[in-house]
Every structure is written in C-alpha cells, then in structure tokens.
Amino acid sequence: MLELDAMVKHFPFRDSLGRARGAVRAVDGVSLAVPKGSVLAIVGESGCGKSTLGRLALRLIEPDSGSLRFDGEDILALKPAALRSKRREMQLIFQDPFASLDPRMTVEAAITEPLILHKLHRGRQRARVAELLERVGLRPELARRWPHEFSGGQRQRIAIARALASEPRLIIGDEPVSALDVSVQAQVVNLLGDLIRDLGLTFVLISHDLGVVRQIADRVAVMYLGQIVEEAPAEKLFRNPRHPYTRALLAAVPGQGGALKLLEGDIPSPIAPPAGCRFHTRCPYAEAICREVPPPLVQAQEAAGQIHLAACHFQDTLPPATPIREAAADARLARLQSFFIPNREPTA
Amino acid sequence: MNALDVDRLSIQFHTDRGVLQAVDRVSFSVAAGRTLAIVGESGCGKSATALAILGLLADNAEVLGGIRLAGAPLTPEAQRSARGRELAMIFQEPMTSLNPAFTVGEQVAEALRLHEGLSPRDAMARAIAMLERVRIPDAARRAKQYAHQLSGGMRQRVMIAIALACKPKLLIADEPTTALDVTVQAQILALLDELKRETGTAVVLITHDLGVVQDHADDVVVMYAGRVAEKASAAKLFAMPQHPYTIGLLGAAPRLDSKRARLASIEGTVPDLRNPPPGCRFAPRCPFAIAACEITPPLVELAPGHFAACIRAPLDVVLAA
Ligand SMILES: Nc1ncnc2c1ncn2[C@@H]1O[C@H](COP(=O)(O)OP(=O)(O)OP(=O)(O)O)[C@@H](O)[C@H]1O
C-alpha cells in the first residue's frame, strides 16, 4: 500500500538578480492511497503536476511538506542508504524510450545493473536477464544488442524488463506508452496489463491519455493545477464524472462526434493559480462562491460503498453528465479484429 | 473541379545508406470545402506527401507524379508563388513557423499586406480582426506580443490566422494539434471546421489519431509504409473498413466507453523503407496474409468510392469461409 498525505512541492524561481520571484505550485496538497496490487491512474493536462507527484511518490525529489508511506513504512524518514535499498521495491518507467536507456550499455548490461546494485541472483544473472526478456516478449538472444538497434516499442519493453529486474512491488509509469505509435502502444498496454496481473504489482500510471487509462486503471485521480479535483473507481469516473473538469476532459477526447460542449480558454499558470476553485476561470457552472472559496475534496453522497471524491461546490446539483459515446456494436469488425488478438477465442 | 489532385505521387529520398522509397504512387483528390484526412503511423509518408504538395521537401528528395491545385499543375515555380497565398499550411509546432523577432500581429499583418496590398495601418487593423476571428481573447493586446509569450494553443491560433489571411484554396494541416492538450486540441479542431465551412477552403488534415479522423474528416486516406492501404469517405471507412491494417488500427485504439479484454495488437513493427518486404508491405504483420500477398496488391474499388489494396479484400469472404 502506497500512501501520500498532504503532499506539497513548489519550485521557486528567481529573477536575473537572484531574487525570489515566486514559485510554480506543481503539487499543492495531494493525498492519495494506492492499495496493494491495484492500479491508480493520475490524469490531467500538461503542467497539472502529475509527473512531479510521481517523483514525490518514489522520493526522487523531496516534498516541501506532507508524508509518504509504503507498506506502513515512513519513506521520508529513511536515511540515504536505507532509501537506496528501498528503491529495489519501487521503480519508475519513463515516457521516452530513447532517453531512458544508456546508449553505451548493451541490453544485458542495462538489465544486469539493478541486479548487481541490489545483489540479486548472484551467479545466475545471465539466466535472469533471459527470463526478464522473455517476460516482456523479447527473444533472449537480443541481450547482446545495443539500444540503437531497437525500435521505440522494443526499447520500452527493455525499459520495463530493467524496471522489473529488482522485483519491485511498486512501479510508477510516467506516460509509459505515450511516445509509441498506436499499434505498438497496444502491444505495450497489453503487456503492462499482463505484468500487473501476473506479478501482483501495485502500479501508478501517469497519463494524459484517457483511453489508455480506461484500459489499465482500477482507480483514477484527475489533477488540475497541482490538486486533485476528482478521484473514483475507473468505471464510475468514466460513467458518472462529477467534476466539471473531468466532464470536459472526457468530452474533449476525439472520436465522439466532435459536437460536445468544449471548454473555453487555456490552463492558467501554476505560478499564480486562480483563487477559490482553481477551475473557475474555465468552468461553465462557476458562480460567485467559486471565485472565493476553494471547494473541499469530499465523498459523493450517491456513491454508496465506494470512494468517489470530487471538489466542486455544485457537484450535487449539476445537470447529469453527457454520457461517453458508446461505439455501436459491430459484429463484423469484432470478428475481423479477433484475428489481431493473440490466443483469440472465437467471438461469434 | 477539385481544389487538389494528387496523381500517382512517388517520393524517394537518396541517403548515405541507400534509396528510401517514402511514398509510392499515392493518389487522392480534395474538393473545395472538404477535409481529407491522411492517417497512419510514424514514418508512413504523411508529412512527405504534404511537403511534396507544398514544394518544401529536402534536396535529397526525388518526386514523381502530378499535383494540381484547382486544376493547374503545381510546378516548383507555381508552388513558390502559391505558398502563403492559394496554398497555406500549419504544422505541429507553431513555434518553429513563427518569427521570434516580430510580434504576432505584425506577422498576420504581413500576410495580409502581401496578399491584399493593404497599407501597414489597415493591415494591422485587419490582423487584429483576424486574431479575434480565431478567438484569441483580448486580440489587440495579444497582437503586440511575441510568440514566446503565448501558449501553444494560442500560437496555433495565430498560425491559423496567418494561413487564412490569404484566403487559401487549400490548407495543409500536418498534426496541428498533436503537441496540444486535449481540451485545447478540441477547440482548435472545432475552429478549423468552422473556418472551413465559412471560407470553403479545402483541407488536408494529417493525423495519426483515428478519433480525430472520425470527428473532422469527410474523406480518408489510410497510409502504410508509403502506400495507400485504404481510401474512402470517412462514413464508409468506419462503417465497413476493408484493409487488415485499418482493422488492426481500429482495434488497437483503446476505447472510452468500455475496457477491452485485450487490445488488438499488430505484431512487429513497420518495415525499413530502404529495404521493404516484397509484395504487400503489410504482409509480415498481417494475420490474413497468404502466399499471394508476395505480389503487390493493386488498389481496388470494392464499392463506389471505397478502395483497398489487399488481395484478400473484401475480408467478409474470409469470415464466411
Ligand atoms: N530528408 C529525408 N531524407 C531521408 N529520409 C527521409 C527524409 N524525410 C523523410 N524521410 C523518411 O521518409 C519516410 C516518411 O517520412 P514522413 O516524415 O513522411 O513520415 P510521417 O508519416 O509524416 O511520420 P510521423 O507520423 O512520424 O510524422 C520515413 O521513413 C522518413 O524517415
């Protein structure tokens, strides 16, 4: 179980004379819990603070305030050496499959590195590398090759194998499939789904792609300007979004007819976020209170038995959300597509 | 008459490591007031096709085939004089197309001056009106700013204002929203649709996103490894996709309305265009491939206006078997 409580991280910036000029309020009071073996997605647009939150969750950067626990242990209290050995259990996968591998290391060296670092599988590291490569769908013979010999999708598989090498219990994927073409993205999404299930991983998926989130996540947290505006089980969030921003985000996803209500304007700067509800400058439902009072993140009345939080003053009185457009059932297409699904079962 | 006709366009790049056949006999037409989408994955030749129409390919490119703008052949000279006039473009990263040394208002005004011979003063007044038209809030103030002072979405609006200042017959938009956030992408695409309806400009919209195609295109060309895999109206393509590649792509995209048990995955990767596989270039990844696919399949009209380059199409025959 991963728990973040009231996490804050501001990045101060100075002018050319070195005077403090303000701060980017990247993460501004975020609390989250990710139960063991589940997948939490953090979604939002650029600059909302999702990558910073991911780094905070692994203590790759230090928070200004807040607490971080993993399986009950206070991670912020760990001394550097203890933190280093804890990292064995907590790994990160990045977006850019071209930057995340050292071009001067063969695949084998890249995957062996964490084994050496954490003194794992001594005497059978080569065999372990072969197992890991097979696990991510690559032939073990490829171990001797160099990163530049691989395509983007293959490199991302190698990066995943490297992350798995130390047998982590928690993985944070920061846009792990965003740089890939859709056909390759589908391969890696399927792979991640298999690994999460088979290895019982706790996974935090940071993504701006709501389709990918739908495919992998159990729960979803939506961020806007450094704060969570809604958090719910994936099914509920997609079916019954309560926050106006979540609704706008879903409506903006292409492929739904293009005629849905669009948000006006750009995202405000995280240096000086709007007072009150940070979304009020773009919200079609904003009233006077929204410009003054920040709405608390509270449990929705109707979500009996499930945790569904939203931060909107009017969440109980908003008109019902426009449903996501359902794709028409197409038996012909489903049968044809089944040819592209390995170990397919007849769908007819 | 069509705004654009592309007839058996082929593009080869001469490189140190050999000749790369980036585009192979691609044909399509776009009528005034319509949007044709070119869709496909990285490296399939979408941008090369766009740059060939604009006459902006690199020096190592060799182009064959015919391109006509409103019926008139687009020779290199014709391209030079048409660019920024009848022929406009917007690209993925507006920052690289805007001049950092001039305000955005000056850049829109410059386009208007060139096109309509306005006085500098009138041109600036019209430029501000154009910026309002592409919904830049507080346009008079924004006109005095430089590109780096604007958000990505706002820069793309400026690019659209510049493109439309000249009332082009054809607008080529190469991944115009790929670098933008989804809520801003939706605004920009809606704006392009609206301006197209008002001005009757023909649009070639290049994208890798089938959702964007579905919402904004009238006609579609699906490209794979430099060739047309399938070509149809958007309505037909989504109702009755015929080419295995199109079918795989549709199944690989995750859906919002429900979680799929598994995404369709097109195994392997796109071929190296210096050394493409013989015959159908999709064959190494195609679950429908048979021996006959070693011969290049012709682009066949399966239904009126619906073309596919697959020896096994219509695939309904495969399903029935
Ligand atoms: N100047 C050049 N010299 C050599 N090869 C080139 C050149 N320009 C493009 N290519 C190659 O031509 C092929 C088609 O490229 P193109 O840029 O048209 O792809 P695209 O479909 O636009 O891809 P993307 O989705 O990544 O933008 C690619 O293999 C590319 O590497």
Ligand code: SF4
């Ligand atoms: S021609 Fe053959 S290999 Fe090519 S798409 Fe059709 S079935 Fe597949």
Ligand SMILES: [Mg+2]
């Ligand atoms: Mg391109």
